[in-house]
Amino acid sequence: MPRSAFGGVLATLAIYLLVNIALMHALPLGRLASSQFPAADVSRDLFGKPGERIITALCALSLLSIINATLMMSTRILFAMSRDRLLTRHAAMVNVGGTPRVAMLLSTAASLLLILTGTFDLLVAVAAFLFIAVDASGFLALIALRRREPDLPRPYRTRGYPWTTALLLCGCLFFLAGNIMSDRLSSLYTLALMAISYPAYLLVRRRTTP
Numbered sequence: 001m002p003r004s005a006f007g008g009v010l011a012t013l014a015i016y017l018l019v020n021i022a023l024m025h026a027l028p029l030g031r032l033a034s035s036q037f038p039a040a041d042v043s044r045d046l047f048g049k050p051g052e053r054i055i056t057a058l059c060a061l062s063l064l065s066i067i068n069a070t071l072m073m074s075t076r077i078l079f080a081m082s083r084d085r086l087l088t089r090h091a092a093m094v095n096v097g098g099t100p101r102v103a104m105l106l107s108t109a110a111s112l113l114l115i116l117t118g119t120f121d122l123l124v125a126v127a128a129f130l131f132i133a134v135d136a137s138g139f140l141a142l143i144a145l146r147r148r149e150p151d152l153p154r155p156y157r158t159r160g161y162p163w164t165t166a167l168l169l170c171g172c173l174f175f176l177a178g179n180i181m182s183d184r185l186s187s188l189y190t191l192a193l194m195a196i197s198y199p200a201y202l203l204v205r206r207r208t209t210p
Contacts, residue, residue: 002156071107078103085208086201125186126193129179133194136172139165 019039023032027040035041039059043051079100082091086158114123142165145152158164180187 012057071104071111074107074111075100075104078106086204122186125183125189126190129187129190130193131174132172132179133190136169136176139169139172143169 023042026045027035027038030156031041037056037059040052040056043055047054067165078087078091081087082089082103086189089099091106092100093100095101143162146161176187
């Protein structure tokens, strides 16, 4: 599992770097900075309008996997929260195939509502900030746990610890700082959500705990 995780991350980094190098080679920096879809611009320059249509169609097709992964993730979060009695118990029900159907319907309906109301872009920005903040809190928790419980059994040892963990934590903090400076509205929304999430959790837990 660690080898596959590291290999997947390194392969993804290599692909992203190669694509960006190709785009920087094919387009002037000024045009690249102002372009909303650089890959389509490069395809149009090389192959004309048909090339632009093909690359746009391929990118739209690739979005299906992202949508599927996002729905699976949000559905399972709702399912777990309902199982822990933080939401309605109906969202914890699964069908014959083991899919939490009610939770999936709720996630899909919420996504469609956000798209129709034009707040989807804001949601994506908030989610990106929140994901990195959660990662940063996980790295902090790892460091704190290893300091408080140094003798706990740990079958897998992180190579380079604590420097590797500290490096990732610094990367997350730099991302969050840059996000706050460049997109203050989304950052404020996310920080507000994080500020009220724990009191809301305690309130719901107090009402559901017998």
